[in-house]
Amino acid sequence: MPYDPSAFPPFAVTVDLVVLTVRRHALCALAVRRGEPPFQGRWALPGGFVRADEDLSQAAARELEEETGLTAHDPAVPAQDNGAHLEQLATYGDPKRDPRMRVVSVAHLALAPDLPAPRAGGDASNARWAPVEELLQRGGYGRDGEPVAPLAFDHAQILADGVERARSKIEYSSLATAFCPPEFTVGELRRVYEAVWAVALDPRNFHRKVTGTPGFLVPTGGTTTRQGGRPAQLFRAGGATLLNPPMLRPEV
């Protein structure tokens, strides 16, 4: 049977990005302000159309670079010096999710260390890091009392799914190091877990756990005192990607 273009409806395919980082002890996501309808002026996740000759992961990496300057970290390369972790999250294709046309969005999740400032086409006022709690509360008020509109489209759902993925994945993988600079202390890594899970962890048990998990951390030999207090050993992420035994999120 020959190829029949009438056999299927045409779709637009986009990638949307949930870019997470830890700033000031809080899990934050990158949001951009929409400059055009629909949802003009509302905050949304960064994203864009997949080009005709692009793979989905390429499109996600390109959008990430355009919005943040970050280079996606190739999982095949163990030396993850700079560059963010990037993975596919899920795909959203409700027929009514975009009022203009049928759009299927392949959401991706990116985890990055704390960054200086976002950039959205050079206009800083149209991009910001916001605590995920603030972005997810619908119709509430932000930290400064300014009313907060819900995210555009179904982006609140996408963000919630991305946050949940990150929260569960740092349990059994070494992904929490993606939130840290290339060299970091056990305390900094602990503050990542505390921010992502929004819990308090015992510093002594945490230290025993992460230093005792083979392949998780490798000492670099240096020390730092940038947190105040006694100088702490510096570590890099080890080769292990799966933690065995896993980190355990405290009970509710």
Next chain:
Amino acid sequence: MPYDPSAFPPFAVTVDLVVLTVRRHALCALAVRRGEPPFQGRWALPGGFVRADEDLSQAAARELEEETGLTAHDPAVPAQDNGAHLEQLATYGDPKRDPRMRVVSVAHLALAPDLPAPRAGGDASNARWAPVEELLQRGGYGRDGEPVAPLAFDHAQILADGVERARSKIEYSSLATAFCPPEFTVGELRRVYEAVWAVALDPRNFHRKVTGTPGFLVPTGGTTTRQGGRPAQLFRAGGATLLNPPMLRPEV
């Protein structure tokens, strides 16, 4: 800015299904024979185009029903009497994955109890359950010595991802019960784990573990002797979806 159709390239969007079940102590997947080019005569995963007014999950449930007669089990309904578990797996969009045109496929994973026989448009010879090892070996020989061609398109990769998802997800969720009939014994559940993980488990420790995990199993009061040997208690799946503590896959 008005809607500009030239701003994005058109895509075809499909759903492909990884339908897994346990037959004769082996993890098996549903494969259908392609009746038209490309890859005519080769085995592939079932799937089809998403319709213009369909959500992705609706399309996956429709394809599942067309291929197997199974009704997808709505996760919101706790009484999962009949019907398979269905969840989104991942999305595959390499520009060259279909030689005809640009196709983005949203793969879904379905888990079902052992079924009588597949149906593919009423033609049984064009659909079969095959052990996943057989489908995943590229260019090898099947059980009966017949040469086996690799799956069409990138379906080997999709199947491998689905199998890996199932293998890891039965660790920390009660999803293994989706492979069982509505009522089952601890031994039958253990054989599911053994088939999916391809390991042998200690019956005594397994029994202690699953009966001790709150919410995993609820006894129905009945017993059965269909496995031979001493009669075994019958259970239904409990309300718990997340197992705490998880089942542990034995070390490699």
Next chain:
DNA sequence: AGTGTTTATCGTCAGGCAGACGACTATGAT
């Protein structure tokens, strides 16, 4: 009826890991 086989179920024991928490160390601030 007795014996063996199969599967289910209960118990015991030792090792490992996690949570709670005490103690000590090394820096900067006052």
Next chain:
DNA sequence: ATCATAGTCGTCTGCCTGACGATAAACACT
């Protein structure tokens, strides 16, 4: 010098797991 802060090392107890012995209840033989 003293205090505050953060890091690091130990101890103890309870729980979970893997290894494995023992018993129970069916069926298939002889």
